[in-house]
Amino acid sequence: MSAELQERQPDIRPYAAIDLPGMYRVCLRTGASGQDATDQYRDPDLLGHIYAGPYPAADPGLSFVAADEQGVLGYVVATADSHGFDAWLEKNWWPPLRHRYPHSFAADPGDGTLDWQRVDQIHTVKEPGPDPLYDRYPAHLHIDILPRGQGTGLGRRLMGALLDALRERGVRGLHLSVGAGNPGARAFYLRLGFTEEERQDWGSVMVMDL
Ligand SMILES: CC(C)(COP(=O)(O)OP(=O)(O)OC[C@H]1O[C@@H](n2cnc3c(N)ncnc32)[C@H](O)[C@@H]1OP(=O)(O)O)[C@@H](O)C(=O)NCCC(=O)NCCS
Secondary structure: OOHHHHHOOOEEEEOOHHHHHHHHHHHHHOOEOOEOOHHHOOOOOHHHHHHOOHHHHHOOOOOEEEEEOOEEEEEEEEEOOHHHHHHHHHHHHHHHHHHHOOHHHOOOOOOOOOHHHHHHHHHOOOOOOOOHHHHHOOEEEEEEEOHHHOOOOHHHHHHHHHHHHHHHOOOOEEEEEEEOOOHHHHHHHHHOOOEEEEEOOOEEEEEEEO
8 A cells, every 4th residue: 555545544543422423424324225315314313313323322432433634434333232232222312312203203204205214213112032143142233434435445444443342342243234235235244254144135134253
């Protein structure tokens, strides 16, 4: 790699609270199977409330950000304990969101926007109980990078930072879901050493032993 290119490499660093607005924007702009979901949501925060915001609050130390002079370019967020995370969401994260987005908002307006599905998700209580996937691969993650940062090794670097942090904590395994409409992300995960645990019409569950 040339010195000039190296100079332009964005920093990978631990999450800081100031990153949250940028992370929400990245989440929205990659939220349609890896493509821009801006047109699918009337409320630009809904995706971030579900897939980005809670992780650094629930499990500090497992969120990393790639940033350059234009701001947040990408991030990885994770929890080491998916069971504990679900319980934390129920106690701490969903209540104010359920107040902000009442269940009555979970009605399809018929204009193609998907806010109503996310609101329904916010109101869906995940029953605690044994889950073989969670037991063997207790951690899970979400990773998103803006198009201008994709294909430059940032995903590998962000994932490297997360894997190091999880191993340091002695976590035994990691899982994630990837939609069938996002074959590029599935290829990325396979390339990084994940294996496909389950494949369904909606997509795949990928896993990695740590
Ligand atoms: C998926 C994503 C995180 C990958 O990050 P990235 O920075 O683009 O990937 P990298 O450049 O670090 O690539 C790492 C490796 O994966 C491979 N890879 C990445 N994208 C790939 C693709 N679309 N098809 C095939 N291989 C791919 C690269 O060739 C590379 O291999 P190498 O390091 O052995 O040469 C990123 O493209 C992204 O955020 N996409 C939009 C949001 C998204 O889909 N998130 C995942 C939702 S489940």
